[in-house]
Amino acid sequence: MKYYIGCKGLGNQKWSGEPFPRNLDPKDYLTYYSKVFDLVEVDLGNRTAPSKTYDDILFKKWVTDTPHNFRFTIKLPMHVIEDTYKVGDFLEELAPLEEKVLAIIIESPAPIKLTLGNGGREWLDDIARTCSDHGYSVVFEFNHSSWFQDLTYNLLHKHRAAIVWSNFSSRYSNLVITSDFLYLRINGNEQKWIEKVKEKELDLNGVGKALDFAIVVVDSYTEANHILRLLDLPVKKYGHSSWIGKVIMHVDLDSFFPSCEELRDPTLKGKPHAVIMTDETKDNITKGAIASCSYEARKYGVRSAMSLFTARQLCPQLILNPVDKSYYKQISEKVMNLIEGYADVLEQASIDEAYLDCTKKIVITQVDIQQYATKIKDTIRQQYEGLLSSIGVASTKSAAKIASDFKKPDGFTIIYPDRLQNFLENLEVDRIAGIGTKTRQALKDEMSIQTIGQLAKCDIQKLMDRFGKKIGLLTFQGPHDLKCPLLDLKFSELPSN
Secondary structure (H helix, E strand, C coil): CHHHHHHHEECCCHCCCCCCCCHHHHHHHHHHHHCCCCCEECCCCCCCCCCCHHHHHHHHHHHCCCCCEEEEEEEEHHHHCCCCCHHHHHHHHHHHHHHHHEEEECCCCCCCCCCCCCCHHHHHHHHHHHHCCCCCCEEEEECCCCCCCHHHHHHHHHHHCEEEEEECCCHHCCCCCCCCCCEEECCCHHHHHHHHHHHHHHHHHCCCCCEEEEEECCCHHHHHHHHHHHHCCCCCCCCCCCCCCEEEEEEEECCHHHHHHHHHHHHHCCCEEEECCCCCHHCCCCCCCCEEEEEHHHHHCCCCCCCCHHHHHHCCEEEECCCCCCCCCHHHHHHHHHHCCCCCCCEECCCCCCCEECHHHHHHHHCHHHHHHHHHHHHHHHHHHCCCEEEEECCCHHHHHHHHCCCCCCCEECCHHHHHHHHCCCCHHHHCCCCHHHHHHHHHHCCCCHHHHHCCCCCCCHHHHHHHHHHHHHEEECCCEECCHHHCCCCCCCCCC
8 A cells, every 4th residue: 555644734833843844945945845755735725715826826836846756635614614616616626736635635614514404415415526526536534423423434435535533533533544545644643553454454455455645744844754663664864955946957077178179089098288269270380379279288287378488389299170160060059959859958158068957857857967967977977988078956047057067177056056056155256147248357456356156245235336237247246145136037038148
């Protein structure tokens, strides 16, 4: 039998300080939680009826924020369940979430009891039929002793509906199976509850029947793991390495022009060589500037934009090739086509770099992010022998760009969203795209700002007065974490460098 084990609601105060990173935005709680457990019970309580558009947006967000195998149980608002027509209307609004809803929870209103002339039987029959007609499994949470009798169990069995078994319901009855699943809301006596479930499962197996699954809802992460241990199932791990938000990879082809030359002439590998911006032919290069050079040449101090005269003084044995943009473009197109299959969306930023939004592919396949990025690097290297790449992974484009530049060549850096502050805090400000040499020097000389952490604490208006709106966009805000508008831009909004 499969078990779905999760917690009650994302606003449960008992969760405070337990599972979530200190700086995690509450809007990301569900995303974080869904990477740990596969179920949550959402109590819509006494919520007044919002607009249909609002519900549609909210429920669609719940779908996109959670993995494909994540499930919800939804407790309908009290004002809805008193009227069968309202229940039908509400279930229609729930349609965007339907595939992820494991069960609808109906709490019996206080005035409705299963007593003669009270209308309880008709209410139960109508509600159960309405949920079934809309394709939902339904669970009833009874708040009066009158419901715990054979008449109720027979009605529920007719509609394949279940009961919320809790400390309250157990006062009036032992576990009664009325559907192909069990629903338990446990708050104490965990071991006794699990023993009851196991006994019931054995009893059913003995008569040739079986439960498909059991839903177990508790108050906190620690209680959920306690249940898992009692069931001899692996406990859930949570901490500060879970992924929140988008998965953006910045793929940067290392020393691309020289690497293309090595593809054309493998004898260049391991030697200091450079690609020169010149109109002269390969065998007669006497002037120009360095467009790019191999890492072997960089060991001698050769750098991009350096004059050929200076480069030759630093490295007399430097091998030269003129820029061949048409050839480099051909290689670039082939590589981009190759890695596009790894992305939901690919945005090429230049001839040798691209941003890959891999969120859906990572979430749907539940693959390890590091393994996924490594596979991209290995694929490039295998298809184009010797072509190295550096990949940075983060939840935004600009953070991913910073990550890819962090270790070169053949580098890989992953910045978990909840570690972004610690990662960025002590980096030099010019790690941020848009801050060049002059701006960096001005920040240092005029404001004593050298690191991103120092920039985070600087007044935005002061920066804009000195450097204009552009630097204002780069400013980090927030007393508790580094929150940068630039780092929070949508995937398609950041201009390429």
